[in-house]
Amino acid sequence: MSIAMEPKRTNDAENRMTDEVTEVTEAVDANTADRTGGSHRIGGTEDNRQYTDFEGPAPILTPEELAAEWAAESPPPSGPIANLAASLVAVAVGVGGMVLAVGLGLGSPAQPGSGTWPFIICLIITVLALAQLVVGRRGGLDGEKFSPLSRMALFGFLSLLGLVWLMPVIGFEVPALLLCFIWMKFLGGETWRAATLYSVLIVAAFYAIFILGLGTNIPHLL
């Protein structure tokens, strides 16, 4: 069943995303204009748009309807293959841990060794993982299926790794600027202008707080 549902979910998600991107781009101009003007007032046009949004389409739902809507909106559970994979990973962790624990020395109940406690835990992990392998073989209600949007999380993770790798080499400013820009422009669908402007502002603010204000030792260029 979950396989049959997947294409629908994908379309929905992508539609929603494109909708949002257009909506966001529309709103950006008003907002950037505001920021550059140095005013603290939030853009008037945006206010109106969101106010009508709020008053308009969302119908009043009973708790039951709302719960049903949430259930329909939430992605389908991860399914049997994910369960198999997760259980096997857990079995591997358990067995690997037990092998290493034996190497540490198991001791005896009266004289527990370094490996006793880890061995017990790994044994528990293995047994539970095998149980999960069987119990969840048809896939449970837990977890979430990966969607095309899961790429975003992967890119996010990779860009964070990039930040960690570059920070000690060239300081935090440039990598942080790149991270902000990539997340806003490519993961968040902001416009070039908004993404550039906000990235610079954010990095400047962090520089002011962490380097100038708090005087921390975060690696920095300037």
Added chain:
Amino acid sequence: MEFLNPVINGFGVVLDPQNLLYCLLGVVIGMLIGVLPGLGPAATIAILLPLTYGIEPVTAIIMLAGIFYGAQYGGTITSVLLRLPGEASSVVTVFDGYVLARQGKAGTALGIAAIGSFIGGTVAIIGLTLLAPLVASFALDFGPPEYTALALLGILLVATISGGSKIKALIAAAVGLLLATVGRDFITGAERYTFGNLNLADGLDFVPIAMGLFGVGEILYNLEERHRAASAPAKVANVWPSRADLRKSSGAIGRGSVLGFFLGILPGGGATISSMAAYAVEKKRSKNPERFGKGAVEGVAGPETANNAAATSSFIPLLTLGIPANATMAIIFGALLIQGVTPGPQLVSEDPELFWGVVNSMYIGNILLLIMSIPLVGLFVRILRVRGAILAPITALITILGAYTIRNSMFDVLLVVLFGALGYLMKKFGFEPGPLVLAFVLGELLESNLRRSLLILDGDVTGFATRPITAVLLVIFVFVALSPMVQSALNKRKHRATARVTADS
């Protein structure tokens, strides 16, 4: 009245201007970050843990408690205004709160929630003040076997009460225990699971794990779920609820306070269960239950009071037994350990200033919350309008740079990112990060007590059963462990029986 002396001295600690300032700072920052969609109290506290480094222990904990309250209320704001529960404990607030907001009474809903939270919190603190020393004095006689049984029971309860697959939650807890063994063995000095990495020799630190699993994990997850764009109402007027609304909700607030207090003490219970129970109670007691879900003020007042009362009373097991009742308390436990404070029965007697300072700071935190929340609602509504795409890199940078400042270590930052990926994958595959963090925090306590007990008992495992408290705890443990299996077996049999009956007829 001798008993009251340390309590009153505790107020002296809290009223110190510096502590007051940090309490205020905590409440405001907690509310700010708690308002951001997707980041609940656990994630908020985890991300902000580095802020507490280099401050006095009392001040640090006062600030964390402030963040905790603030984040709790931040979740309410998003529930009412956006129909997005910031955390599980304000899900039921959405039902009536959002409808009220749609009817132009967002201010009433938020005001009632703030007043209810204040009263619920205050009642729970009074309960805590009276109950905590009693529990602590009872627990003073606990030896290693008792602690072993108690820690085991705590982990099991948190794992089985959490939603989703119980087995997966238990696996997560066991992995947490395993992660706690990494590093040098404290008795023999042997290096365990370090793979020759010098950075791992002292073991994994709690902070990067919590920041990664809760903070970065949530941030990565939200990158994928960005479609829940915020559209907040332009104005929230009349935050102070009318006399009629107050009268209507006074009963709900009273019941919510008591219910929340008791449910909060139970491990694994806490804010979520008590808010749901309070909603159910209010609906059941109401003369016209059909109003619920259509903008009943009691439907906001009851759950919001109860979840704050529960959030407060869940400090009792932490401060008196040293056993955190839920994931958020596990993070506060970790923060206390970092400050060199080991929560436990001896805390009240050995460090009364800290204990009562923290407890009394909750009064102040609640008052500050009430004062801040009502006039500042407008500000929070504005924050809600900042788009997720812009907030995501900000929260990510706060987490990363914050993690670096703890020990000036890039290895810590790498751990945060890696545990972030783990947290994201756990969420995708249906494993709860809560039990993992809780078990990790209790792991060392559990192992050391188990090994000490075995030494005391001369390796005789049956010795556990001869100690009355341990035996009772272990019986409860077995009962809790087996009850889901028994229940599902019973359900299956019932199911088969009904199936047979329908087939026969």
